[in-house]
Each structure stands twice: as C-alpha cells, then as structure tokens.
Amino acid sequence: MSSQSDKNDEGRPSADAVTGRWDGVDVNFGEEGGRLTYGSYLRLPQLLDQQRLESDPPAHDELLFITIHQVYELWFKQVLHEMTASRDAMLSGELWLAQHLLRRVHTIERTLTQQVDILETMTPQDFGEFRHRLSPASGFQSVQFREIEFLSGAKDPSFVKRFRGLSDVERARLEQRLEEPTLWDAFLVVLESAGFGTATEDELRIGLSAVARDRGKYGAIWELAEALLQHDELAAAWRARHVVMVERMIGTKPGTGGSSGAGYLRSRLDLRYYPHLWHLRTSL
Numbered sequence: 001m002s003s004q005s006d007k008n009d010e011g012r013p014s015a016d017a018v019t020g021r022w023d024g025v026d027v028n029f030g031e032e033g034g035r036l037t038y039g040s041y042l043r044l045p046q047l048l049d050q051q052r053l054e055s056d057p058p059a060h061d062e063l064l065f066i067t068i069h070q071v072y073e074l075w076f077k078q079v080l081h082e083m084t085a086s087r088d089a090m091l092s093g094e095l096w097l098a099q100h101l102l103r104r105v106h107t108i109e110r111t112l113t114q115q116v117d118i119l120e121t122m123t124p125q126d127f128g129e130f131r132h133r134l135s136p137a138s139g140f141q142s143v144q145f146r147e148i149e150f151l152s153g154a155k156d157p158s159f160v161k162r163f164r165g166l167s168d169v170e171r172a173r174l175e176q177r178l179e180e181p182t183l184w185d186a187f188l189v190v191l192e193s194a195g196f197g198t199a200t201e202d203e204l205r206i207g208l209s210a211v212a213r214d215r216g217k218y219g220a221i222w223e224l225a226e227a228l229l230q231h232d233e234l235a236a237a238w239r240a241r242h243v244v245m246v247e248r249m250i251g252t253k254p255g256t257g258g259s260s261g262a263g264y265l266r267s268r269l270d271l272r273y274y275p276h277l278w279h280l281r282t283s284l
C-alpha cells in the first residue's frame with residue numbers, strides 16, 4: 001500500500017498511504033493515524049540498529065548474546081517502573097495497587113529466568129569465539145540490575161565504588177536509589193499505618209505474626225508480604241540459574257569483569273531481600 005514516494009521527510013507514510021482496502025475491508029485510519037506508523041511509534045529503525053558486534057569476522061552467536069542482554073535491560077527498565085510505582089502505592093496506602101504491580105513484576109521475572117534457555121543454545125566453543133573481546137565488560141556493570149537490588153532493599157554502596165566506567169548520569173541514578181525508600185521501607189510504613197511498631201526486631205516480629213494469624217483482618221497486608229516474598233524468591237531463582245549457566249559456559253574460569261567467576265556468583269546465592277519474611281515461616 002505504501003511506497004517510498006508516499007513517505008514524508010521523516011520516513012513516515014503520508015495520510016493517503018493508510019487509506020485503502022485490506023482483505024476486502026476499507027481501511028482509513030484518518031489524518032492522525034496516517035502520521036504514526038508501527039515502526040515510527042516503536043522507534044524500530046533506532047532499536048534495530050543497536051546490535052553492533054565486537055567480533056571481526058563476525059561470530060555467528062554474538063548477535064544472540066547482544067539481543068538477550070538488550071532484552072534483559074528493556075525488562076529491567078519495566079521492572080524498575082513497576083517497582084517504583086508499587087513502592088509509592090504502599091507509601092500512599094493503596095495496598096491493592098501495590099500488590100497488583102508486584103504481580104506483574106513476578107511475571108516478568110519468570111520470563112527473565114526462562115530466557116536463560118535461549119542463551120544456553122549457545123555452546124561454550126561458540127561463546128569462546130568472541131568472549132575474549134568482551135573483557136573487561138561484564139553483567140556486573142549492569143546499572144539497572146543494581147538499581148533493582150537497591151530498590152528491593154539490598155542497598156550496598158560498595159557496588160557503586162567498585163563500578164568501573166560509570167557515566168555521571170548512571171552514578172547519579174545509583175546514588176538516588178541508595179537514598180530513596182526501598183520496597184521494604186514502604187512495607188514498614190504500611191505496617192505502621194495498621195498500628196504495628198517496627199522500630200525493633202521484636203516489634204516487627206510481633207506485627208508480622210499478628211498479620212499472619214489474622215488474615216481475615218489483615219488480608220491486604222498479608223498479600224503484600226507474600227508478593228514481596230515472591231519477588232525475593234524469583235530474584236534468588238535467577239541468581240541460581242545464572243550461576244549454573246556460567247558454570248556450563250566457562251567452568252571455573254575467572255569472569256571478564258575481574259571476579260573469580262562462578263565462585264563469586266555462588267557467594268551471592270544466599271542474598272535475601274526480606275530475611276524477616278523468611279524467618280517468620282519458622283514460627284508459622
């Protein structure tokens with residue numbers, strides 16, 4: 001329906017180009033519809049021009065490696081969007097919205113873990129064709145991954161210090177995340193609003209047990225606690241899946257980011273965002 005000559009200066013079809021017949025049906029999306037196209041809305045020319053290989057001659061599997069990581073970062077952006085809104089919903093007492101957004105986060109997190117299957121169709125030999133070109137870059141330098149950890153509740157300023165090659169904007173984003181309330185901080189505000197103390201470990205344990213015992217009364221808070229625990233469990237599942245993939249790909253070789261590799265990643269497996277919610281299980 002549209003040819004090169006239908007396009008205006010910005011490469012979008014002119015209004016006439018979207019007026020026509022499709023499968024026997026007249027289609028005319030009108031003037032406004034004519035200005036926006038699928039490709040221009042989604043910025044596909046820009047998006048699909050961002051996969052630049054380091055290997056030369058090109059290693060066949062490097063496109064897969066780049067694509068997987070870019071998809072991760074797009075989902076990380078969405079996860080941060082949802083987690084920030086969930087945190088803010090907790091702070092303003094909108095408990096239904098807070099758990100609703102966290103459930104979306106869970107679904108994305110499951111997808112992120114499943115994506116490892118795709119990367120594991122790459123053999124260690126084929127990874128070896130371009131791996132040496134990647135050093136010293138590493139997933140360790142993913143700013144959004146670290147933002148998710150900080151926003152979840154695992155703030156560790158030493159990561160900001162150890163980061164190499166951070167831009168000013170990226171450093172500012174991480175520092176902002178270190179300052180702002182986490183999901184856990186917001187959950188404590190929810191408990192306080194329901195009349196529970198959170199200043200000491202004992203007060204917190206009493207509050208969490210009361211919520212767990214009386215789900216009829218505290219159903220919304222219980223559901224929120226479960227949604228946080230689910231987020232924690234799914235993050236742990238990703239770490240576990242990642243380290244096994246790493247062992248499959250590079251065995252016990254050191255990482256391109258300068259760490260011991262799988263050994264370092266195994267040391268992160270016990271990380272939990274919400275230890276209080278896990279400890280509670282023992283007394284239920």
Ligand code: HEM
Binds near residue numbers: 069250268
């Ligand atoms: C062939 C596949 C992969 C291998 C061999 C691999 C290997 C490694 C290694 C060895 C580290 C430790 C840091 C270092 O010294 O480099 C690491 C960290 C990391 N990787 Fe990967 N990785 C792979 C795929 C991925 C993918 C698809 C992602 C998704 C974004 C990812 C995200 C991360 C993150 C976030 C860290 C930091 C973890 C932390 O500090 O707890 N990696 N990776």
Ligand SMILES: N[C@@H](CC(=O)c1ccccc1NC=O)C(=O)O
Binds near residue numbers: 139257
């Ligand atoms: N750290 C990996 C290389 C790697 O996987 C990687 C390299 C550059 C950008 C992202 C990566 N993904 C996860 O660490 C390695 O040591 O093989």
